[in-house]
Amino acid sequence: MAREETGSRGDDTMIDAPQFTNSKPEEFFNVHYLRIYYGNLFPYNDIHKWLSYGHDGKHPGCDDYYFGRREFSFTLENDVYLRYKSFKSASALEHAIKSCFPYKIDIGAVYSVDPDKRHAYSQTGTNVFTPVERELVFDIDITDYDDVRYCCSGADVCSKCWPLMTVAIKVIHTSLKEDFGFKHILWVFSGRRGVHCWVCDPKARRMTNEQRSAVAEYFRVYKGNENNARKVALMGYSLHPFLAISYVDFLKGFFEGELQENQSIFSTKDKYDKILELISDEDIQSELREKWEKSANRSSLSEEAISLVRWEQLKNTLQSKKHKAPTLRMCVEEIVFTFTYPRIDLEVSKQMNHLLKAPFCVHPKTGRVCVPIDPNNCDEFDPLAVPTLSQLIEEINSGGSKMDVDDDDDDDDTDTSLLGKSIKFFRSSFLEPLLKSCKEEIENSYKTKIGKSKDSFSW
DSSP states (O other): OOOOOOOOOOOOOOOOOOOOOOOOHHHHHHHHHHHHHHHOOOOOHHHHHHHHHHSSSSSTTTTTTGGGEEEEEEEEEGGGGEEEEEEESHHHHHHHHHHHSSSSSEEEEEEESSSGHHHHHHHTOOOOOOOOOEEEEEEEEGGGGGTTTOOOOTOOOTTTTTHHHHHHHHHHHHHHHTOOOOOEEEEEOOSSSEEEEEEHHHHTTTOOOHHHHHHHHHHOOBOOOTOOSOOOOOSSSSSHHHHHHIIIIIIHHHHHHHIHHHTTTSSSHHHHHHHHTOOOHHHHHHHHHHHHHHHHOOOOOOOOHHHHHHHHHHHHHHHHHOOOOOOGTTHHHHHHHHHHHBOOOOOHOOOOOHHHHHOBBTTTTOOOOOOOEOGGGGHHHHGGGBBBBBHHHHHHHHHHHHHOOTTTOOOOSSSGGGTTTHHHHIIIIHHHHHHHHHHHHHHHHHHHHHHHHHHHHHO
């Protein structure tokens, strides 16, 4: 499915840019539009620098074959799926993408040998093709919150339910930094309904599958499914320090504020019945249900106000009767965690060979670019304001988009273009500190190796 490579754009090149309103996906997302995006805007050099981790050939301690052992996967038009692609350089990656214009690009592990030549090694009878490095990754999807959001369902997302993703970023990011000591963490919008997290510190990339599983299980709280009323069980008389900090700093305030405002989770019988089922004492369930049913038609309060009143009534009732049973001791916290705690797809995090969508891809269902998210300002991120392929083409037509996104010169108007601000954030806040750290590690490792070599001849 090779395609003709895109040439350089002349000033008179104009591309029809359709609107998303009442349009079918193929009308705003196809190979023709991807040809323009991958030909002008995709940051190949930045992706290469990131995934090379300082192995740029400029230091004797560099591994010149490091990037070439990284797996890429392409999903092409008509769901043609190509795994175990590998490339020796940024230009080779760029050439391959411009040859087939993939609908989706996934990034896999760094293997012991070139993934593209794995079959040659397999014929030797030795199991030499194995993953040796991979970022620790997390995948959080808004569809997993369908039982606690009432504004949308499935792949749909809006400003009322997206804050669930914002809280998830805050909780996980804080723990990764404070509990595990990670520094180089990249959060990326999935392009449609969720977020991806890439932890890129050396100790994270070199974790075994068992170590990754241990980290993933550290975050496990939400253990139920659609058949279980009680999906969170907090054991003991107090919360684990990580959970306590998450509850106090993020979850409790969000539950009592923004979630109540946006979802009004106590406002109707269908909604509050779900919450009452989380209470193990049937007498308390009946007492609160009777009280709320009687007041249903007499209140002039708004749905948000009704939800807040009923939440206070529930808390006061549980507080006064928690001596009846140990299971009531953590009931308030369990309700908050059920509605607000991050619902991570743990299996994605546990295996080194799991693929994850590359940053700056374009989602084929929405046409939106998978842009980085600033975890320190994630409250300001609006998934509905992320630039679309159609908008980017319009910007190119108007001459307002910087063509050479791989130019590292900051003395331009890159951050004023639709995609430029995201690329500039990727470079300055994530890539530059990461590469500085990687090159220091390569230098120190090389010095240590030379020192040991000298010592071996000192006899």
